[in-house]
Amino acid sequence: MDGEMLAVGPFVFKITTAAYQSFDRTDSWRWATVERLGNANAEQYIGPGSRTITLSGAILTMYDAGRGAGNFVVGTQHIERLRQVADMGQPHLVVGGRGEMLGKWVITSVNEGASVFLVNGAPKRQDFDIELRAYGGEFGVGSVIGGDLGGTGLVGLFSSLTNIAQNNRLGIATPGAIGPSDTLRAALEDVGVI
Secondary structure (H helix, E strand, C coil): CCCCCEEECCEEECCCCCCEEEEEEEEEEEEEEECCCCCCCEEEEEEEEEEEEEEEEEEECCCCCCCCCCCCCCCCCHHHHHHHHHHCCCCEEEEECCCCEEEEEEEEEEEEEEEEECCCCCEEEEEEEEEEEECCCCCCCCEECCEECCCCHHHHHHHHHHHHHHHCCCCCCCCCCCCCCHHHHHHHHHCCCC
């Protein structure tokens, strides 16, 4: 691993691409106010609301990531690659660097600022803000191929893979196994999870 922080579909945030400095997640729940005759209003839960993630960071385009001066630089192409991912117009699986599956999300905005320029106009610093919103469709937040992703980390991932397998009648990984069964692995590869 090369310091992967988060994957949004085909784009991986890491030191050698775009390293974010802040990760802000907002979850909301919907409540309807119900007026009652002779009593105070009551609140009725009507379901989960919007979920958003905002990633903010700075790309130091000339940073050599410890590989020795002149051998490697981060470059300026990463924000444009994120825009290309957003231009696909489809939800993308989001996976954290510790293995937590966050479900499918859409990129709703990419904001870029540039400063400290070279003679040719290339920036030495690119600041960015990326906003993601939970897809909420058939394979929305917390679900992949119909399974529940209630947990986080490796324990949650194992439980989630077991739930996915049970919900989709796939072979089930067993505790202590190196990875999921071949049937489960093939199904997860088909939907782009692994």
